Amino acid sequence: MDERTLSRLLDDVAAGRASVDEALEGLRDLPYESVPGARVDHHRELRTGQPEAVYGPGKTPAQVADVARALASRSAGAVLVTRAAPEQAEAVLEAVPGARYDERSGLVLVKRAGAGAPPGEVAVVSAGTSDQPVAEEAALTIEASGCAALRIGDVGVAGVHRVLEHRGDFERVDCVVVVAGMEGALPSVIAGLTSTPVVAVPTSVGYGASFEGLAALLGMLSSCAPGVAVVNIDNGFGAAQVALRIVRALRRAEA
Amino acid sequence: MDERTLSRLLDDVAAGRASVDEALEGLRDLPYESVPGARVDHHRELRTGQPEAVYGPGKTPAQVADVARALASRSAGAVLVTRAAPEQAEAVLEAVPGARYDERSGLVLVKRAGAGAPPGEVAVVSAGTSDQPVAEEAALTIEASGCAALRIGDVGVAGVHRVLEHRGDFERVDCVVVVAGMEGALPSVIAGLTSTPVVAVPTSVGYGASFEGLAALLGMLSSCAPGVAVVNIDNGFGAAQVALRIVRALRRAEA
Amino acid sequence: MDERTLSRLLDDVAAGRASVDEALEGLRDLPYESVPGARVDHHRELRTGQPEAVYGPGKTPAQVADVARALASRSAGAVLVTRAAPEQAEAVLEAVPGARYDERSGLVLVKRAGAGAPPGEVAVVSAGTSDQPVAEEAALTIEASGCAALRIGDVGVAGVHRVLEHRGDFERVDCVVVVAGMEGALPSVIAGLTSTPVVAVPTSVGYGASFEGLAALLGMLSSCAPGVAVVNIDNGFGAAQVALRIVRALRRAEA
Amino acid sequence: MDERTLSRLLDDVAAGRASVDEALEGLRDLPYESVPGARVDHHRELRTGQPEAVYGPGKTPAQVADVARALASRSAGAVLVTRAAPEQAEAVLEAVPGARYDERSGLVLVKRAGAGAPPGEVAVVSAGTSDQPVAEEAALTIEASGCAALRIGDVGVAGVHRVLEHRGDFERVDCVVVVAGMEGALPSVIAGLTSTPVVAVPTSVGYGASFEGLAALLGMLSSCAPGVAVVNIDNGFGAAQVALRIVRALRRAEA
Amino acid sequence: MDERTLSRLLDDVAAGRASVDEALEGLRDLPYESVPGARVDHHRELRTGQPEAVYGPGKTPAQVADVARALASRSAGAVLVTRAAPEQAEAVLEAVPGARYDERSGLVLVKRAGAGAPPGEVAVVSAGTSDQPVAEEAALTIEASGCAALRIGDVGVAGVHRVLEHRGDFERVDCVVVVAGMEGALPSVIAGLTSTPVVAVPTSVGYGASFEGLAALLGMLSSCAPGVAVVNIDNGFGAAQVALRIVRALRRAEA
Amino acid sequence: MDERTLSRLLDDVAAGRASVDEALEGLRDLPYESVPGARVDHHRELRTGQPEAVYGPGKTPAQVADVARALASRSAGAVLVTRAAPEQAEAVLEAVPGARYDERSGLVLVKRAGAGAPPGEVAVVSAGTSDQPVAEEAALTIEASGCAALRIGDVGVAGVHRVLEHRGDFERVDCVVVVAGMEGALPSVIAGLTSTPVVAVPTSVGYGASFEGLAALLGMLSSCAPGVAVVNIDNGFGAAQVALRIVRALRRAEA
Amino acid sequence: MDERTLSRLLDDVAAGRASVDEALEGLRDLPYESVPGARVDHHRELRTGQPEAVYGPGKTPAQVADVARALASRSAGAVLVTRAAPEQAEAVLEAVPGARYDERSGLVLVKRAGAGAPPGEVAVVSAGTSDQPVAEEAALTIEASGCAALRIGDVGVAGVHRVLEHRGDFERVDCVVVVAGMEGALPSVIAGLTSTPVVAVPTSVGYGASFEGLAALLGMLSSCAPGVAVVNIDNGFGAAQVALRIVRALRRAEA
C-alpha cells in the first residue's frame, strides 16, 4: 500500500464514500503490507547511506552482471561486487561501462562516486604484504564512496617502531582500519596509541594454528586495549562500511 | 628520561658543560628508554581519551581497591572497575568515597564525570531481559564519561515491530550499541534500518548450542547488513569504549 | 498508535475536523511507528498461536514474578517460565495463584489451558532416565497448550526392540518428539519406522566426548533418516513449540 | 514370517502336527528374523511415506545409475539423486529415461509424481541469491512429491520490509522452509510473524567466521523465536523431507 | 514374554486350552511388540553378556536406588552404578545389602560375581596418579565380572623405562587397558611393544590446552601404532566393557 | 648389537680374551643402544604380530616404492600401502611383482599371506554405499593377514530390520567392524544385539554438520551401548588392526 | 638388572661358572627389563636435570603429602607441588618441614636449592595484574632451582612504551618468560626487540571469546615474530622448565 492508495482511502473517508470502520479494516494490517521502498532496492542506499554491494560467491557470472547493471542504472552512488571471481568480473566489465576490477582483492567497482573534496579520510593499515588484498578491498570500498584512504603497509608488531612512526596519522584521520593476520596484535598496539576509532580486520594469513584467521579474530576480540571494533575474517569490505558509517556521522555532526 | 633530565642535558650543551658527542650518546637510545608518561598511568587517559578501567577477575580485593584509589586520586575523569565480585566492590567502596556498585553488571564507578551538557548520546538496545546486565555495563560506562545513554529494552527480532518503532531513535543518536544473546540477529536488523554506526555485543545468554555466546558472536560477525562492528562476548564495557571513541570524534569534528 | 487513535483520526477525517493531508502526515511513518499489539505482549499469542513463555536465567526472582503476573492477568492461554531456578519458581508461585513448579525440568506453569477434548496428541520419547527432565519440559509445555502428551521412556537404541514395540504409537500421534543424549541415534531409528513428523532434542547427558550435548546434536543433524527436525540442546520447550505448530496446523486443516 | 505362516504353525500345534518344542524353535528368533519389507527397499516408501533418494558423494557414476534405475523400475513415486556430480548425473540421465538434472543444486529427479491437484503447498524462502542452490534443492524435492513449492527469494533481515510483505504467504502455506547463510537470522523473524511450522536450513554461504555454515546453524538452533525446526547445513533435501512429513500429516488429518 | 511364557502358551494351544485365534492375538505383533527380554532388563545380560549398569548423573538418589534394587533382585551377575554422587551411593547402599562404593571413581558395586577361577586377566595401566580414579573404575568393573585386573600405575612416557619393564605383563594378559591424560601417548608406546589388544582411555587430567581430555582423545585416535581401540574420555567403565567382550570371546574360543 | 655380537663378546670373556671390566663397558648402555630388531623393521612384525604398513600421504612415489620393495623382500607376511595416490600405487606395482591396488580405498597389497585355513573371520559392516571404500580398506587389510572378512553392506539404522537380520552373523564371527558416517549410530545398535567385540569406524560421509566425520566420531565415542571400541575417522586400516589383535589372541587362546 | 648383577654374571662367565649360552639367555631381554634408575624416581632428576614436581589435581591430600615427603627425603634439589589446593598444601606443610605455599599460584615449594651464586637469571614478564599468579608460578619454580627470577609486571601492548623501557633487561637475562592473557600479543613485541630466547605462556584471563586462554594460545603460536616458544595455557611451571633447560645449557657451555 503506497501513499497514493492511502491518500485515496482517506479521500473516500472524507467524502463519506467509505465508513470509518471500512477504512479501519483496510489499514489494520498496514504495518505488514508493502511499504513504499521495500521492493526497490536502491532505496536502501538512501535509508542506510551505503552504496549497493553484490556478494559474488555462489552466483553465476550472468547473475552478477545482471544485478550490477540494474543497480548501476538506478544508483547515484557506487556499486561494488565483492569476492568476484575472474569470470564474474569479466561479465560485469562487459555489462557495465567504466567498471574496474582489482584482481587480488576480487573487488569490482562498477561505479565511482564523483569528484569534489573527499568527505573524510580513513587510514588502512596492514601488518604484512600478505594482508594487502584484504586491506585493498577496504581501501577501494572507502574510495568508492568518495572518501580518501591512506594506505600504510608492512607495519608489524614485531618491529614496533614502524607503528610508532605513524602515530600522527592515526590521530589525524577519521578512523583507522587495521588489517592483520597471524596473532592479530596490531589493533591493540594502535588503539593504545590513539583515541581515533579503530576497526580491526583479522585475515586468514598464517601457519596451521592460525586456523584460517581464527587466531587473529579471537585475539582482536580479546584485545587488552579498550575500544577495538572487530569485523569478520578477511572482510575488508565490512570494515570499510563501519568506517564509512563513522565518516558520515562526522560530516553530519559538522554540518 | 623525563623532560627535566632532557632539559638539563640541553642546558649543559648550551653552556658547553657537555660536548655534542656526549649529548648524542645520552640521547641515542632514547626511543627505548623511559618516556615521559609511560610510568604514570593517568597519562594514558590523555593519550587515548579514555577513562581508566580496572579489570577485576584474578585480583585480590585489596589489589583492586589500591589501584582504584590511586587512579581516583590522580585522574580527572571517571575510574571504573569491571567484572567486580561483591567483595572486590566492597573493598573499593570503602577505599574510595563516592564509588557506586551495580551488582548485576559487576561495574564499580569510582568517579563520575561532572555536570554540564552531555557531549553526546548513545542508544543501548538489548534484545531480552537476560541481556540487561551487559547492556547496563555499557550504559553505565557511557554515562561515566559524561555522555547520555538511551536504554531501549526487550527488542527481539521475533517481534520485529518493536524494533521498527525505534527507528527514529537509531537515526538521532551518535551510535547504537546492540546487546543480544541467542542467535544475535538484532544488529543485522537495526543496521538495515539506520546509517548510524552500530556496535554489536554478543551475550552468553541462551540454551546449549548458543555455546556461551559463540552463536551470537559468529552471527554478528557474519551479519548480512554491512557495517556492523563487533566486540567480545558479554563485553558491554568494550562496546561503550567503541561508542565513546566515535562520540569524541564527532565532538572534535563539530568543534 | 493503537486502534483507538487510528479510529479517532479517521473519525476526524470523516467529520472534516482533519484534512486528508493532515491524516496522511499522521499515517506516513506508520509502518515503523507503534503498531497495535507490538507493545502489548499478549497480542503475540494471537499472532503466532503460542502461549507466552519467560526464559528464566539472568533475571531476578522479582523480575520473573512480575512478568509472569502481568502475562497471566492478560493472557487467555497458558504462561510458562522455563529454566526457573527454585527461588524464581518460589517468587512466581507466590505471585500467581494456581502456578505449579516441576523442579527437575525447571518449568513453571503459571496457567493451564482449560478443559475440553485435547486438540491433538504428541508422543514424547526419551532414551534414558537421565534424559527425562528435558522430556518432561517438552511434555508439560505440550499439555500447557491443552494438547495430550504420550510419555514413552527408557527406549534406547542399544535395545532396539523397545523402540519397535512403540511403532503403532508413532504412527497414531500427530508428532513424535524424541529426546536423547549420548550419541543421539534414537531419532534416526524412529524416523525410519514412521512417516509422522519427528522432532529431535539432543540432551547434554553423556561422558566427556559428548561435549555437553554436541555429539547428540551433530548426530541428529547428520541423521541418515530423512526428515528429522532438530532443536537446541536440552531444549524440550522448543521441541514442544515445533510440535504445537504442527498440531495447530493439523487442526486447522481438519476444520 | 507373516501372519499366515504364524497362523499355520499354531494350527499345527493345535492339531498335534507339531510339538510344542518344534513350534518354540520356530518362534525363538522371530523378533530378529526377516521382516516382510526389510529386504525390498521400495517398501520403505510405504513405511515412511517418503520417495527414495540416493546420496551421490562417494559413489561411482555407475553405482549411482544402477541404484537409480533399480529404484525407478519398482517405485510408484519419485526417485531423487542428491549432490550428484555432473558425471554421476550424466550416467543417471543415460540410464533412466525422463530424468532431469538441476546442476546448481546437484539434484537429479529420476521420476516425477504424476498429475492431479497438488496435495499441499510449501513456501521456500531464501535470504540471498547465493542461498538459492540449496533452496532449489528443497523446492525440487517438494515438487518431486507432487506438492507445490512457492519460491520467495532475496528476503534478507537487513531489509526487514521484504519479509513483512510476505506475511500472508507464510500464513497460507502448510509449512515454511527458510534457507539462509551468514548469521541465519531469517527464520527467527519469520517464526515471529506466523504460526505456520517453520523449517530452517543453514547454508555455508558467508565470509570467514561463518565457518562454512556453523554461524547460521548455531544461530538457528539458538533462535529466540520458539518453534523453529532446524536441519543440517546446506541440506535442502532434508528440509523438504521435514516439510513433506507435515504436509502428509495435514492431508491425512483432512481425510 | 520369556521362553517359559511362550512355551506355556503353546502348551495351551496343544492342549486345546487356548484357540489358535487367541494365541495368534497374543503373538501378532511380536516382531514389533514385547519381545522376550525387551521389557525385562536382565535379559540383556544374556543377550550381550554384560552385567547391568546404571548411569548415575541426572537421576535422583531414589531413582538410582530403585533401579539398582530391581536389577539386583533379578540378576545373576553384577550390578554397577557408574558416576554415582555420594548421596546416590548412600541411597543404593541402604537399599541393597552388600553394595560397596568406591568414592574416587564414583562406582557402586551392587553385587559381585561369585568365586571360582577368574575367567581371564586384564592389565589396567595408568600414566599418572591423577588418572587412577578412571583406572579404578575400569579395574572394579572388570573384577565385578569375575575377571582379574592387574593394576600397573604411574607409567608415564616421559620415563619410558617403566613402560619397558612391564612388557612381559602386556604379553601375558588377555587385554591391556591404558588410561592416560595430558598428551595421551602411553597407548602408542604400549601398542608398539605388544601384540595383545590395547584399549585406550583418555582422561580429563591436564592443564588448559588438554581441553578436558580432548588432547588425549585426539592423540589416541591419531596413534601411530596400529590397532589401538579408543573409548570416551574418562570412560573407565566403557573400556572395561570392551576388554570383557574380548575376554569372553577368548574363553568361548578355548571352550 | 645383535645376538651374534653379544655371543662373541661372552665367548671372549669365557676365553679370557676380554676382561670383565671391558665386557661391562661394552654392555653398559645396552638398554639405550641398538637393540636387536630395532633397526630392522621386519622384526616389528614378530614383536607385535602385525604386517608392515606404509602410510602413503606426504611421500614421493619413489619413496613409497622403495620402502615397499625393501619390506616385501624381507617380510614373511603381507605388506600394505595405505592411502596410496594412483601415482604412488603405480610406482609400487612396478617395483614389486604381485602387488594389487584397490583404487577406491587407496590400498596397495604388496604381498598376501599364503593359503591354508583362515585363522578367523571378521564381519565388516557398512551403513551406506558411500562408506564402502573405508569398509573395503578394513576388509582387504584383514584378508591380507590371511583372515576371512565377511562384508555386510547397506545396513543403516533408518531401516533397522536389515540390522536385525544379521544377528546370527554378528554372534558367529570373532569381531565386528562397523563402518558408518553421518550420525554413526550403527555400532550402538549392533553392540546392543551381540556380545562379540565391536570396533567402530566413523567415516567422513555426510552433509555440513557431520564436519568431516566429527559427528560420527563423537556419536560412536558416546555410544549408549557399552563396549564399543572406536578408531580414527575413515581409518579402516586401524580398525582391521584392532580386529586382528583380537583374532590372534583368540587363536592363541585356542592353541 | 643393575650393574652389580651384570658384573657378577660376567665374572661367572669368566670363571667358567656359567656357560656363554646361559649368560646369553640372561641378557636376552635386557633392553626391556629393569633398567638401573627406572624404579627410583630421583634418578630422573639426574637424567634430565630437573627438580621433582608433583601435579596436584586429582590426588588426595594424603597422596600428595606422601609423594612430597618421599621425594624430599631422597632428592638433593627442590621438590615442587603444582596446582595444590589449600588442603593439599596444608597436608604437605605438615608432612615436610620447611615447605612453603604460594596460595595464588597454588605452588608448594617443599625444598629450596641452597645458597651460592645463582647460576643464571630469567626475566618473567606479565602483561596484567590478573596474569600474575601464573607468572609467580614460573618465577618461584625458577628460584626453586637456585636461579634468579627478574619479575617485570603490568607491561601490556596497549601501552607499548612500558615494554620498550625494559629492552635492556631482555638483552641481559638468559631467557625471557612472557605471561599474557587476552590477545596474548606481548611475546611478539618482545621477541621483536631482543635476540634472547623467549618463552610464551598464554593465560586464561579475558572476556568470553578469549575462550579460557585459547585466544592467547593461538595468538602466541601464530606470532609474526620468529622464534617464540609456547607452552600450555596457565602453565607457568612448564615455562620455567623450558627456561631452566636453557639456563643449564648456558652454564654447561660456559664451563
Added chain:
Amino acid sequence: MDERTLSRLLDDVAAGRASVDEALEGLRDLPYESVPGARVDHHRELRTGQPEAVYGPGKTPAQVADVARALASRSAGAVLVTRAAPEQAEAVLEAVPGARYDERSGLVLVKRAGAGAPPGEVAVVSAGTSDQPVAEEAALTIEASGCAALRIGDVGVAGVHRVLEHRGDFERVDCVVVVAGMEGALPSVIAGLTSTPVVAVPTSVGYGASFEGLAALLGMLSSCAPGVAVVNIDNGFGAAQVALRIVRALRRAEA
C-alpha cells in the same frame, strides 16, 4: 629523525643557534618519531640476531623476488623465503644468483652464511617419512645460519627402541627440534631422556581426527614431560628460530 639531524640540532644548541626550549620542543615526540633503523629492514637482523625471512603465501612472484633481491643486496647473513610456491621460487632464483630451492619444504635459500666452524649443532628429529618436509624446513633454516643440523629420521614412539638409541645425540647437541604428526608423542619421550632444550613441531600429518595437526599440537602442549617448548603446526622455520636463539645465547655465554 636520524642521528645526523639529532647531531645538527645539538650543534645548534651548543652554538646558541637554538634555545634549549626550541630543542626540547623538537625532541619531545622523539620516542614516537622515525627511529634510526626502523625503516631499514636489515637493521632488524642486528637487533634480534635473526636472518631476514619472507613469508611466501599471498604475495605475487614478483613481490617475493623484489623483496628477496633487496634483502640479499643489503644483508650480510642469509635470506630465506618460506612456503614458496614453485612459481615464486622460480622468480627468486632468476632474481638472485646463488639462491636454491627445496621443493618439498618450499624453502628458498637466497644466501648462505659463509664458511668457518659451525657455531653450534641442533638435532632435527622426525617421527615419520611424511614429517620430513617440515623437518627439512627446520634443518635448512638452521644451516642457513651457519649452524650444523643433525638429521635423525623415522623415530616413532611405536618403536621406542629407535628413540633410545639416539640418547647420546640428544645430550651432545645444543638443542633438539622434534617434528611429529599424528599423536605427537615423540617430544614427551625425548624430553624424558635428556636435559637438552627440546622444541616440538606438530605436523599436519595424520588421519581424520588429527584435524590437520591439532591432535599433535594439543598433545605437545599437554606433554607430561616438563620443559617442552612448542611452535605452530608445520612451522619448521619457527622451530629453527627458537633453536637458533638458544645456540646464539650459548655462544655468547661461552665468549
